[in-house]
Amino acid sequence: MYYIGFDIGSSSVKVALVNALSGKKIIALHEPQEEMAITALQSDWAEQDPNSWWEYVCKATKRVIREAKVSAKEISGIGISYQMHGLVVVDKAGVPLRDSIIWCDSRAVDIGNKAFEDLGEEKCASNLLNSPGNFTASKLKWVKDNESELYEKIYKYMLPGDYIAYKLTGEMNTTKNGLSEGILWDYKEDKVADWLLDYYGINPSLTPTIVQNFTNQGEVDEKGSQESGIPIGTPVIYRAGDQPNNALSLNILKPGEVAATGGTSGVIYAVTDLLKSKESSRINNFAHVNYTPKSTNVGKLLCINGAGIMYRWLRNNLGEESYEAMNKKASKVAVGSEGVVVIPFGNGAERMLNSKNIGTHFINLNLNQHSSSHLCRSALEGIAFSFVYGMEILKDDNAKINVIRAGNDNLFRSEIFSNTLATLIGHEIEIYNTTGSVGAARACGLTDGNFEKFGKNITENDHVMTFVPLKNKEPYEVAYQHWKMELEKFLNR
Numbered sequence: 001m002y003y004i005g006f007d008i009g010s011s012s013v014k015v016a017l018v019n020a021l022s023g024k025k026i027i028a029l030h031e032p033q034e035e036m037a038i039t040a041l042q043s044d045w046a047e048q049d050p051n052s053w054w055e056y057v058c059k060a061t062k063r064v065i066r067e068a069k070v071s072a073k074e075i076s077g078i079g080i081s082y083q084m085h086g087l088v089v090v091d092k093a094g095v096p097l098r099d100s101i102i103w104c105d106s107r108a109v110d111i112g113n114k115a116f117e118d119l120g121e122e123k124c125a126s127n128l129l130n131s132p133g134n135f136t137a138s139k140l141k142w143v144k145d146n147e148s149e150l151y152e153k154i155y156k157y158m159l160p161g162d163y164i165a166y167k168l169t170g171e172m173n174t175t176k177n178g179l180s181e182g183i184l185w186d187y188k189e190d191k192v193a194d195w196l197l198d199y200y201g202i203n204p205s206l207t208p209t210i211v212q213n214f215t216n217q218g219e220v221d222e223k224g225s226q227e228s229g230i231p232i233g234t235p236v237i238y239r240a241g242d243q244p245n246n247a248l249s250l251n252i253l254k255p256g257e258v259a260a261t262g263g264t265s266g267v268i269y270a271v272t273d274l275l276k277s278k279e280s281s282r283i284n285n286f287a288h289v290n291y292t293p294k295s296t297n298v299g300k301l302l303c304i305n306g307a308g309i310m311y312r313w314l315r316n317n318l319g320e321e322s323y324e325a326m327n328k329k330a331s332k333v334a335v336g337s338e339g340v341v342v343i344p345f346g347n348g349a350e351r352m353l354n355s356k357n358i359g360t361h362f363i364n365l366n367l368n369q370h371s372s373s374h375l376c377r378s379a380l381e382g383i384a385f386s387f388v389y390g391m392e393i394l395k396d397d398n399a400k401i402n403v404i405r406a407g408n409d410n411l412f413r414s415e416i417f418s419n420t421l422a423t424l425i426g427h428e429i430e431i432y433n434t435t436g437s438v439g440a441a442r443a444c445g446l447t448d449g450n451f452e453k454f455g456k457n458i459t460e461n462d463h464v465m466t467f468v469p470l471k472n473k474e475p476y477e478v479a480y481q482h483w484k485m486e487l488e489k490f491l492n493r
Helices: 050-068 109-119 121-128 136-146 160-169 176-181 194-200 222-228 242-249 308-318 323-330 372-396 415-425 436-448 451-462 474-491
Strands: 002-008 013-019 025-031 075-082 088-090 156-158 173-175 209-211 236-241 257-262 266-272 284-287 298-304 341-345 359-363 403-407 429-432 463-467
Touching (some): 002 050, 025 436, 075 160, 075 436, 109 194, 160 222, 173 176, 242 436, 266 372, 323 415, 341 372, 372 415, 403 415
Parallel strands (some): 002 075, 403 429
Antiparallel strands (some): 013 025, 257 266, 284 298
């Protein structure tokens, strides 16, 4: 038997098939081959047609079944991961009334900021664990204010993963963790934040029925089966936003466990069981995939915009053939890059820096002394230092860090980057070769609540290496303090 997992991204839809017993990946692929289009009708807007996600889910599913040479009848469960914070609005027939306003759309920023001011920081921080911000609830308010005729036709609002589950099953429902992503969940009351909806003038009846994770959330109906190729009656068992799901994929399930991602941007996701936050404007808090009223596991998410994009920019502009070649160059330079400092925040305003946009800076370059090797080393160190800085913020916001697990991406494959991070944090970094779609598929096996078995499967199937803190921490600490001093100069301007 097999489980199938979907990861609904903004660039593509990833699909994976895993062995239901062992968790071993059978096949993973994506559609389309090129990136999906994002419509920007105005500056800072971003929209996608939800039906395009469904089209690629169906196309990729049929490819998976065909290329893996398995019978669709052997698929016994469906897991869904999806781009967070998006808004899908449908009429009573389940037809989208407009394109989805997706995660990187900024049109609702002012709405969320005003709500935060009017409702009060204390109320939002204690009940929502977040500012309403530019999340799903605020985006729905924007539709109400700016597309009133369309708003009157809305039967339900959904997250992107909810819509795919609906297309499979014909049932409109959502999850606690999904609602928390939209800043629609009241942790104190353990229910939908109706007081926020009331403030926005939104009818609570627009909220879909809430279902639990790791249970039957609905079964594939005749229409869903005909279009996707998945047999009628196959249950949707799991769904989560991409970052909580990435954490699950890395076996991040308990307080003290931290997931780190080093893609274009960097993400640090720390699990805690403390329902409080004093950094609600710099850190996002979401109900984790295994959140319950008795086991209040919350994911503290901190994003670093200037991460892998910094190293990619350097590669492109140095004309280097590969990251491996850059890493080799960097290894020729001592810790601290002989005084060269890179401030890597050139990818927009950084939420962890209180939404300041300070840009990227190369500091202390000596044209007679320094070479491209120094640039490579200082870039890797600068990105690693930004992760350390972010983890210090998380620790200050009641997060414990006992172990860090990360995917096998370009940054974490660099010994300089990973050794710098592990040494300064003082904890091991475990590297795993897994993906969000594989994690979503494996999550179907958690109906038995056996998280130990789930974690063992990940360790046995995906562990690549472990970076251990180096004994000689001093040069790394000196370099980090130097970097932080330079950063403070820009923050205090």
